[in-house]
Amino acid sequence: MAAYILRRIIYMFVVLLVVSGITFVLMHAVPGGPFDGEKKLPPEIEANKERYYHLNDPLYVQYLSYLSEVILPRLTTQAPTLLSNDDYLVTIKTGNYWFKWMNFGPTYASRSRTVNDIFRDQLPVSFQLGTFALLIAVAIGMPLGILSALNHNKWPDYLGMSVAIFGVSVPTIVLAPALVWIFGVSLKWLPPTGWGAKPPFILGLFPSKIGWDYFKYAILPAFVLGFGSSAVIARLTRASVLQVIREDYIRTARAKGLAERMVILRHALKNALIPVVTVLGPLFAALVTGTFITELVFGIPGLGKYFVVSISNRDYPVIMGTILLYAVFLVISNLAVDIIYGFLDPRIRFE
């Protein structure tokens, strides 16, 4: 098991390396640069800026120095400064030395902010929203799917699948403005925009104060995000349960006189959950790294915006940072999914 996880982690690093390489090549292949604004800068100033951010180095030098800043930990006697190229995600003081690790670089959009600042301030908001959305998706999707499957071709099935088809057919750009209009503008039950938590965040991710003032902001956007995904989960759960309850071991469980409830909970669901868990991995990664539309419509200061804006602004470190962040979440949650498999199905061995 340990060897398996170790091999997976090595594989993860290879994937991340390739992702970073492709992103780097692709974003530099797009013509235009970060300083081509509406107003053209004088050439000397542009040259100065490019020198400051090392944009005039050969591309492979830029890529290698980016990798070394992100991957290699460094141990120096130099205390951290406030410069935007000296901001490390992990900074620990040990005796006279400073341990510094993971510098994702500056953002060209601001003189003082760094990509790490974006991770510190915006990622937690998206993370909280995404976690709520995932919980809602599972809380709606799984029971709906199970009820549909257990009442196959009866009215709960038709109702459940209608809700599911509604969920996949009404996209976020429709549902989000609609809910803002109904609950935020017309009924005034919930605030139409905003988010209830501000930095600093506990452990860099969790809100420091939880209460109605926090949740009232989260309900609508989390529902919008979660509902679409719940439809996917419901259809998958239904299909999977339907397949499992025809298996021989379910007949065996019934034959030995187990209560129907036990048959379903203990024998059917545990096995039916495997394909459902598979989609939760990528879903989690997509939800917690920010979803542009929901955050835009609800005015939530999350990460989603940076994914899109950084590309049109050619803000290279932010493009790299956000795409790598997504990839890290994806590979880690896929690893988690594979490990959960082993608990759900003892036949799956880690080799």
Next chain:
Amino acid sequence: MASVTKTDNANHAASQPLTLKSQSLWREALGRLMRNRGAVTGLIIIILLILTAIFADFIAPYSYAKQSLLDANAVPQWIIKLFPSIKGYAVIKNNYPIGADSLGRDLFSRIVYGTRVSLAVAFIGPVISLFIGVIYGSISGFFGGRVDNIMMRIVDVLYAFPGLLFIILLMAFFRTTLAQPPEGTFAYYVGQLDSKFGGLLFIMIGIGLTGWETQARLTRGQVLSVREKEYIEAARTIGASNGRIMFRHILPNILGPLIVLETLSIPGYIYTEAFLSFIGLGVNPPTPSWGSMISAGSRALRAYPNQALFPALALALTMFAFNFLGDGLRDALEPRLRGTQE
């Protein structure tokens, strides 16, 4: 009940031995599809949408691009009844069936023309992704071994990219590289073609280039399972070439699941275009797209809810139709899996 039908059938078959006409697989599937009410409804809606797209010039009462600023945000009488809160300030003009947008363009005409954009993406996006995905997947599955391993690792890596970002990056690349190429070059003509389609060409290419990975995985899996079958061995023994085995013997047998997957991913493609237009990276104005109309409308959501409502309804209806058709196709083409597959 079930047993009664069974005996009925048995009697029926016994009284008329061997008179049942053998039907081809596809005919049977068509029959099953036509018996599915949801799928037929979806199909009818899609046919109506196609007709709307073709005859948009005759259906739309106004031009989609012509602005008349005096009629900005005008609404007809019945919208006021629907949303009484806008009564105080709204300009009432009954010659617009569902109102006009903030530049005084008829909303209904723009929705009608917007059908073209959404349907173009719905039909051309899948063709591109099917083309790349099937070729890639069949090569990977057919040759197997090391080739398969390397090709599938590449797909794994592509999976680790956030899909929409990849599209945005690709589109930024295409658009800026092909923006001002010298006249007469290939890039110039591609750029011209794109601007003729209102910027749609690169959206479709982007969607196709990012949507093929799932298709490639499915194709590979199907090819892997089919290529060990006896009839493939038989074809090989009589000396059929690789190409012939692939196109004559393997592809027709795995087409069903591929079509089903592609139909079920059409709503996703439509949504991607709407999303891109929503954030302003989609079709170039004034070409109307439902996504950009929803985006513009949701900025005036409180003042003029009709401006976002109707394009949103159109988008949702179209996605409903394709989802229903996709579900029906799955049941029809894969009867063994009826109700058991996602």
